[in-house]
Amino acid sequence: xxxxxxxxxxxxxxxxxxxxxxxxxxxxxxxxxxxxxxxxxxxxxxxxxxxxxxxxxxxxxxxxxxxxxxxxxxxxxxxxxxxxxxxxxxxxxxxxxxxxxxxxxxxxxxxxxxxxxxxxxxxxxxxxxxxxxxxxxxxxxxxxxxxxxxxxxxxxxxxxxxxxxxxxxxxxxxxxxxxxxxxxxxxxxxxxxxxxxxxxxxxxxxxxxxxxxxxxxxxxxxxxxxxxxxxxxxxxxxxxxxxxxxxxxxxxxxxxxxxxxxxxxxxxxxxxxxxxxxxxxxxxxxxxxxxxxxxxxxxxxxxxxxxxxxxxxxxxxxxxxxxxxxxxxxxxxxxxxxxxxxxxxxxxxxxxxxxxxxxxxxxxxxxxxxxxxxxxxxxxxxxxxxxxxxxxxxxxxxxxxxxxxxxxxxxxxxxxxxxxxxxxxxxxxxxxxxxxxxxxxxxxxxxxxxxxxxxxxxxxxxxxxxxxxxxxxxxxxxxxxxxxxxxxxxxxxxxxxxxxxxxxxxxxxxxxxxxxxxxxxxxxxxxxxxxxxxxxxxxxxxxxxxxxxxxxxxxxxxxxxxxxxxxxxxxxxxxxxxxxxxxxxxxxxxxxxxxxxxxxxxxxxxxxxxxxxxx
Amino acid sequence: xxxxxxxxxxxxxxxxxxxxxxxxxxxxxxxxxxxxxxxxxxxxxxxxxxxxxxxxxxxxxxxxxxxxxxxxxxxxxxxxxxxxxxxxxxxxxxxxxxxxxxxxxxxxxxxxxxxxxxxxxxxxxxxxxxxxxxxxxxxxxxxxxxxxxxxxxxxxxxxxxxxxxxxxxxxxxxxxxxxxxxxxxxxxxxxxxxxxxxxxxxxxxxxxxxxxxxxxxxxxxxxxxxxxxxxxxxxxxxxxxxxxxxxxxxxxxxxxxxxxxxxxxxxxxxxxxxxxxxxxxxxxxxxxxxxxxxxxxxxxxxxxxxxxxxxxxxxxxxxxxxxxxxxxxxxx
Numbered sequence: 039x040x041x042x043x044x045x046x047x048x049x050x051x052x053x054x055x056x057x058x059x060x061x062x063x064x065x066x067x068x069x070x071x072x073x074x075x076x077x078x079x080x081x082x083x084x085x086x087x088x089x090x091x092x093x094x095x096x097x098x099x100x101x102x103x104x105x106x107x108x109x110x111x112x113x114x115x116x117x118x119x120x121x122x123x124x125x126x127x128x129x130x131x132x133x134x135x136x137x138x139x140x141x142x143x144x145x146x147x148x149x150x151x152x153x154x155x156x157x158x159x160x161x162x163x164x165x166x167x168x169x170x171x172x173x174x175x176x177x178x179x180x181x182x183x184x185x186x187x188x189x190x191x192x193x194x195x196x197x198x199x200x201x202x203x204x205x206x207x208x209x210x211x212x213x214x215x216x217x218x219x220x221x222x223x224x225x226x227x228x229x230x231x232x233x234x235x236x237x238x239x240x241x242x243x244x245x246x247x248x249x250x251x252x253x254x255x256x257x258x259x260x261x262x263x264x265x266x267x268x269x270x271x272x273x274x275x276x277x278x279x280x281x282x283x284x285x286x287x288x289x290x291x292x293x294x295x296x297x298x299x300x301x302x303x304x305x306x307x308x309x310x311x312x313x314x315x316x317x318x319x320x321x322x323x324x325x326x327x328x329x330x331x332x333x334x335x336x337x338x339x340x341x342x343x344x345x346x347x348x349x350x351x352x353x354x355x356x357x358x359x360x361x362x363x364x365x366x367x368x369x370x371x372x373x374x375x376x377x378x379x380x381x382x383x384x385x386x387x388x389x390x391x392x393x394x395x396x397x398x399x400x401x402x403x404x405x406x407x408x409x410x411x412x413x414x415x416x417x418x419x420x421x422x423x424x425x426x427x428x429x430x431x432x433x434x435x436x437x438x439x440x441x442x443x444x445x446x447x448x449x450x451x452x453x454x455x456x457x458x459x460x461x462x463x464x465x466x467x468x469x470x471x472x473x474x475x476x477x478x479x480x481x482x483x484x485x486x487x488x489x490x491x492x493x494x495x496x497x498x499x500x501x502x503x504x505x506x507x508x509x510x511x512x513x514x515x516x517x518x519x520x521x522x523x524x525x526x527x528x529x530x531x532x533x534x535x536x537x538x539x540x541x542x543x544x545x546x547x548x549x550x551x552x553x554x555x556x557x558x559x560x561x562x563x564x565x566x567x568x569x570x571x572x573x574x575x576x577x578x579x580x581x582x583x584x585x586x587x588x589x590x591x592x593x594x595x596x597x598x599x600x601x602x603x604x605x606x607x608x609x610x611x612x613x614x615x616x617x618x619x620x621x622x623x624x625x626x627x628x629x630x631x632x633x634x635x636x637x638x639x640x641x642x643x644x645x646x647x648x649x650x651x652x653x
Numbered sequence: 654x655x656x657x658x659x660x661x662x663x664x665x666x667x668x669x670x671x672x673x674x675x676x677x678x679x680x681x682x683x684x685x686x687x688x689x690x691x692x693x694x695x696x697x698x699x700x701x702x703x704x705x706x707x708x709x710x711x712x713x714x715x716x717x718x719x720x721x722x723x724x725x726x727x728x729x730x731x732x733x734x735x736x737x738x739x740x741x742x743x744x745x746x747x748x749x750x751x752x753x754x755x756x757x758x759x760x761x762x763x764x765x766x767x768x769x770x771x772x773x774x775x776x777x778x779x780x781x782x783x784x785x786x787x788x789x790x791x792x793x794x795x796x797x798x799x800x801x802x803x804x805x806x807x808x809x810x811x812x813x814x815x816x817x818x819x820x821x822x823x824x825x826x827x828x829x830x831x832x833x834x835x836x837x838x839x840x841x842x843x844x845x846x847x848x849x850x851x852x853x854x855x856x857x858x859x860x861x862x863x864x865x866x867x868x869x870x871x872x873x874x875x876x877x878x879x880x881x882x883x884x885x886x887x888x889x890x891x892x893x894x895x896x897x898x899x900x901x902x903x904x905x906x907x908x909x910x911x912x913x914x915x916x917x918x919x920x921x922x923x924x925x926x927x928x929x930x931x932x933x934x935x936x937x938x939x940x941x942x943x944x945x946x947x948x949x950x951x952x953x954x955x956x957x958x959x960x961x962x963x964x965x966x967x968x969x970x971x972x973x974x975x976x977x978x979x980x981x982x983x984x985x
Contacts, residue, residue, distance in 0.1 A: 087655075425822045
């Protein structure tokens, strides 16, 4: 009997929905892509609507609707924390209690209001937060059995979970519980360095290569008690999140000699070194935990999820350490992926459905291209209705030739083709593309297209067969979740004298070519790699292949199709708007090419740089 | 986000995007729509040749027929298929259209399609839409713009087609001359008062107290709007008879005020009865059947806010229409 399950994550950050039929992922999407509010935590009514659309199923025919964490258990944590900490935790308790009691407890009402039904089960089922992360990591992976490691800020109680998946069953072996949390430690440092919690962690990771791990020992001496097996205890008196609404407190600030950096102020050597230090500590914890997990489970494969699994530098170190033979990371590793995990765990555990077979090394995540698509008919309906000029090129080869030639000429391309990605990375469906050989690409993309900090690196999408020509990496990296060095012979010497002597101007480093593909080579000669196969994303592969044919270079610069603070685009409308607000040259919407110089002036009286809250 | 569902069409002004598959958010929780490759919300691909062993009905109408508010499978066209064995119903319903655009759809998309019965479902409010020349639309930036629609006028008793093809681009309403601006379809009469009353939640009370007549155009056989409707139906049915000589059913679909008894239906019933007799068509009036249900059940024929038929409303229309169609269909 076929089973269709809807998974929902909501009310913390990055709400999302996913739908699974008989263990096959049909669709998944984050609410922010539809609501256009970054990290939107609200009930994901648009994402649910899309999932039902893709599955083409009446909501009343859903076999189960599953929420990604247990609100009662979460409330229990908040309550017990309040009782332990006392009156100082009142603000935090009030906020958490109103979120729990105001939203989560009334899940059935939310769903009924949005869908008009609770499906065949007649009630919303709830799963455990870390179990949904574990499920999102294991079930879509290509492994029949694997060790499971999930690490994030906090779920109900668990912040780090070690487990094992075999067949269609998952077992959690041990957990570290709140308030001890690697995710919260990283977020505390993110906050201290002046970046936004729950979104700025990525920037901190990008900043790390500019610094030295000078504060690593101070972190280990003062903030965390790290044990040989990777387990840890935070020294909670240094953190503000137990009894307040901020991540750090005066004791934390005292360890590092001053108050947090003000957001948007100049980044100094101190932040670079702090970023490098927390990154080093994180990598050490991940490696120790992985060694312990290998020993405990005897498994050859490891799967990862939870927000910490988005730390692709740590993932790269884990891969390079060869603790496990194979590694697979859920591309929607954060809370959004909990929706997928919730649907999968209900399918495999509650309904005891077997896992779908998979072909060879291929996983079951479908390249994470499991969001909405807007086909050529829909694209043209939009462009025609708005009266925007475009050129339709139905011949794939001809179209790829035109686009690849534009990139080779130094043009920046908006690319909205196929089903949207699930997860925070653009993987060649909603991407901005450029020429990695061009030394100006990084600064042009950062300053004229993305309007973001110039230190942030860009990632390469490389043909899978050219991966080892460019990078020192032992495996494929389909989801841009592994960082590895650019091959030595491609690296170019950099003049770091001034910078190492204490000049904080990162631009003096950034503007130097670091390899023959400078736009994707970070200052430590690393790159965040996406390997592309002909099967994973055929049009994207064809484009890179054509670019290789024209230039000899088998890769493109790939960054997410958005501006700073804006969710990645979803629809042709979003794409056109973002395209016209930036200095991109060409927009590709399925088989339609939209050249900027042919477009009418956009009647846009919105002060859009203020529309999106800075991330 | 909700998907753009329609694209420009030079004959009817717009149609569903061919091949569209979408779920439309709605007060009911949402509904699924699927369009075929001709751009109509029909699960069947339109085939000129017969499907062996099947009888075929062609059905034209507006959103009540296209099924706004319910999924494809719950519309009266699909319910009819379950009530009439070995029968396929080709649904040409076009939301927001008038009988004029539906006639143009017949001319453009139904030619050569072998069939047994033609059903022209006229939501009685369509009489107002055929007099309009523009329709309102919200663009992707949330601004209200208007689009031209094709329309007919009567010139010396004959239909003259205008806005054919209609302008493709949106038009700013305030750029239209006053006469044209008056021909923008605003979704009903008394726009400002209606908005105020609706906002106050007093719509039904006010309508009941005032004996509101939503379609006064049917009050006289000489009303220009009725004259135009009559002319469209005349030309359409004559062309159908000339080309195919198949039975034609005209079905006036009542508004909820008629179903729930707050407005009199006598005027429009009289007009359609007259035109049916004159044209030699079958007029199927579902209102008596719908009025046979309890007032509680009748209220369930529409949504709490949206006036389109619910699944129950569609089922009741199908149940009323099925015997009429059955009589006209050939034996299997």
